[in-house]
Amino acid sequence: MRVRPRSVTFGLYAFGLVWAIVIIAPFLWLVLLSIKTRLDAFANPPKLFFTPTFEAYFGVFGDSAFLHAIKNSIIVSVGAVLLSLLVAIPATYGLRNLRGPIRKNSLLAILLIRMVPGMVYLLPYFVVYNRLGVLDTHFGLMLVHMIFNVPLIIWMLTPIWSSIPRELTEAAKIDGATPWETLILVDLPLLKGGILASSILAFIFSWNEFLFALILTRSEVVTLPVAIVNFLAFEGTEWGKIAAASVFIVGPAVAFGFLVRRYMISGLASGSVKG
Amino acid sequence: MNTNGPTYHEIDKGLQKAMNRRANAGYRRFLAPAMIIIAALTVVPILFTVGLSMTNISYVSPRPTRFIGFDNFIQLFRDERFLSSLWQSAILIFGPVAFQLIFGFFLALVMNERLKGLGWLRVIFIVPMFFPPIVMGLMWKVLFTPQLGGINYYLSLIGITGPTWLSEPMTAMIAIIIAATWGWTPFVAIMFFTSMQTFPRDLYEAARIDGATWTQQIKFVTLPLLKETALVVLVFRIMEALAIFPIIFVMTSGGPAGSTETVNYYSFVSGFTFLKVGYASAMILTFLALLVMLLAPATNLLLRSIETEGGSK
Numbered sequence: 340m341r342v343r344p345r346s347v348t349f350g351l352y353a354f355g356l357v358w359a360i361v362i363i364a365p366f367l368w369l370v371l372l373s374i375k376t377r378l379d380a381f382a383n384p385p386k387l388f389f390t391p392t393f394e395a396y397f398g399v400f401g402d403s404a405f406l407h408a409i410k411n412s413i414i415v416s417v418g419a420v421l422l423s424l425l426v427a428i429p430a431t432y433g434l435r436n437l438r439g440p441i442r443k444n445s446l447l448a449i450l451l452i453r454m455v456p457g458m459v460y461l462l463p464y465f466v467v468y469n470r471l472g473v474l475d476t477h478f479g480l481m482l483v484h485m486i487f488n489v490p491l492i493i494w495m496l497t498p499i500w501s502s503i504p505r506e507l508t509e510a511a512k513i514d515g516a517t518p519w520e521t522l523i524l525v526d527l528p529l530l531k532g533g534i535l536a537s538s539i540l541a542f543i544f545s546w547n548e549f550l551f552a553l554i555l556t557r558s559e560v561v562t563l564p565v566a567i568v569n570f571l572a573f574e575g576t577e578w579g580k581i582a583a584a585s586v587f588i589v590g591p592a593v594a595f596g597f598l599v600r601r602y603m604i605s606g607l608a609s610g611s612v613k614g
Numbered sequence: 615m616n617t618n619g620p621t622y623h624e625i626d627k628g629l630q631k632a633m634n635r636r637a638n639a640g641y642r643r644f645l646a647p648a649m650i651i652i653a654a655l656t657v658v659p660i661l662f663t664v665g666l667s668m669t670n671i672s673y674v675s676p677r678p679t680r681f682i683g684f685d686n687f688i689q690l691f692r693d694e695r696f697l698s699s700l701w702q703s704a705i706l707i708f709g710p711v712a713f714q715l716i717f718g719f720f721l722a723l724v725m726n727e728r729l730k731g732l733g734w735l736r737v738i739f740i741v742p743m744f745f746p747p748i749v750m751g752l753m754w755k756v757l758f759t760p761q762l763g764g765i766n767y768y769l770s771l772i773g774i775t776g777p778t779w780l781s782e783p784m785t786a787m788i789a790i791i792i793a794a795t796w797g798w799t800p801f802v803a804i805m806f807f808t809s810m811q812t813f814p815r816d817l818y819e820a821a822r823i824d825g826a827t828w829t830q831q832i833k834f835v836t837l838p839l840l841k842e843t844a845l846v847v848l849v850f851r852i853m854e855a856l857a858i859f860p861i862i863f864v865m866t867s868g869g870p871a872g873s874t875e876t877v878n879y880y881s882f883v884s885g886f887t888f889l890k891v892g893y894a895s896a897m898i899l900t901f902l903a904l905l906v907m908l909l910a911p912a913t914n915l916l917l918r919s920i921e922t923e924g925g926s927k
Contacts, residue, residue, distance in 0.1 A: 347828055347829070348727075348729070351720075351724050352732070354721075354724060355721075355729065355732050358721060358735075358739065359735055359738045359739070362741055362742060362796075363738065365753050365754065365757055365796070366741075366753065368753075368756065368763065369753050369756060372762075380762060381761045383761055384767055426647075426648045426651050426652070429645075429647065429648060430647075430648030432641070433645030433648070434645060436644075437642070437645065438634045439634040441642075441645075445649065447916065448649075449652065450916065452652060452656045452657075454853040455656070456857070456898070456901070456902065458856075458882060458898050459659075459660060459663060461882075462666065462881075462891055462895050462898065463659035463660070463662040463663045463666065463895075465891075466666065466671070466891060467662070482655065485651075485655055486655050486656055489648070489651075489652055489655075518641060518644070543744055546746070547745070547746035549748045549859075549860040549863075554886060564748040564749075564860070567752065568748065568863070571864065578762060581752060582752075582756070585749045585752050588746055589744075589745060589746065593745070595744070596741075596744030597737070600737075600740060
């Protein structure tokens with residue numbers, strides 16, 4: 340339809356391809372590093388072809404601290420998502436049905452809360468957790484993750500919920516259903532996809548979260564992003580293991596990300612990663 | 615004409631309010647518990663931080679904690695390290711954000727023009743959005759480490775002697791800006807692309823009939839339409855720019871010699887290395903206040919974006 344000069348088309352192709360290389364090459368480098376021997380890793384010029392070794396992966400998965408961190412990451416991420424859903428779903432249901440300024444103001448407040456830099460929350464949580472003795476507990480970390488997961492889920496579900504025709508819920512109301520019944524029997528079944536998608540995105544953010552995990556855990560509840568930094572601190576030169584652990588952490592995050600990429604636009608509008 | 619009774623408009627408004635109130639009655643109790651929990655998790659800690667910032671609370675000092683008013687804030691502005699961290703924050707906020715907006719725009723164009731055979735790029739482009747920031751940091755640390763990462767080798771192929779990136783102030787800053795641009799350009803690109811998809815086709819058609827070239831269409835149709843989205847994205851990116859904390863943490867730890875230390879990083883060090891929690895609180899609150907002042911004019915804009923993105927139906 341639109342006439343695009345050849346030079347522009349060429350330029351766009353070139354830019355797109357160069358950017359694809361910029362995205363892929365650094366990660367590929369990390370993947371290669373994870374299957375290189377120490378000697379190959381520091382070879383000059385860099386070796387792109389070599390005999391791969393999976394020793395680093397055996398090292399990482401033979402490390403009980405790392406296995407423990409995998410378990411912790413799963414517990415904290417899943418727990419944080421479930422807690423967040425428990426709060427966010429009724430809230431979004433309320434927002435969907437409320438009229439007037441209360442709706443808009445609530446959405447804005449939720450958005451602003453999410454935009455506050457994570458460091459602002461870190462100090463008070465540390466002081467209070469320290470006093471209450473909830474440092475280094477799964478629940479303590481899940482609670483903090485709700486700060487960014489609840490707004491994320493509300494913001495992602497709001498537009499999806501708006502696309503469900505009101506007639507359906509009105510019909511339930513006329514048939515004498517209470518708001519709770521309407522939510523559980525009418526709205527939730529229609530929202531399954533959206534809820535799953537927002538849960539997955541919230542899971543990714545919890546899985547990736549570093550700052551709170553760094554300060555609010557000690558040893559028992561250390562999650563993967565912190566465990567990997569511990570590799571750096573205690574085994575400074577074991578780049579193979581660091582690379583292997585990195586690849587392992589990225590895997591689920593990116594795989595799940597692909598699943599929900601269609602849904603994530605509005606979710607991302609409410610902010611990307613806390614730090 | 616002008617009677618003492620309410621005007622038609624006032625009655626109408628009052629009626630609308632009453633109707634809203636009635637319709638809302640059953641649904642407030644769905645929202646209220648959630649808002650109370652969210653407030654307990656966020657507003658209360660922020661108020662607590664305000665309290666902390668006015669005390670000398672410290673986990674190393676033997677002195678008892680007491681109220682010291684605004685002393686921490688006054689001390690801040692005499693603290694050279696704080697002042698330079700403010701300056702470095704400005705560079706590390708606006709530097710990457712500028713690149714993200716420029717590259718994000720062109721990426722959005724690439725996606726929007728539906729170039730043949732490049733559909734798969736859309737999938738590749740968004741990969742960094744799901745990357746744990748800590749892994750981004752490690753990855754770029756590897757790449758910028760001489761011998762281990764290939765960057766200096768490939769630079770040497772085109773005749774450039776690469777610096778020891780992370781151990782010099784200037785190049786360490788550049789390295790972090792590169793990492794942050796890599797990580798958050800996809801977010802901008804996706805936001806722009808989504809916005810571009812909603813632009814009415816007939817506007818382009820009209821421009822074409824009027825004889826506008828492709829470049830002119832971009833300049834006079836796409837860019838003006840994109841302005842609002844660009845502002846919203848800018849607000850988000852500025853507010854969240856210092857989420858590069860994990861990247862700084864692994865790449866430079868704020869070094870060399872504090873040259874890549876941002877305000878939130880310095881606050882982190884004050885609070886959790888020096889254990890001066892009161893001082894660290896004052897610091898992060900000052901930073902938050904500066905951000906809010908910078909972005910307050912954009913609140914209306916955010917409200918409008920709620921109406922469209924949040925679905926006001």
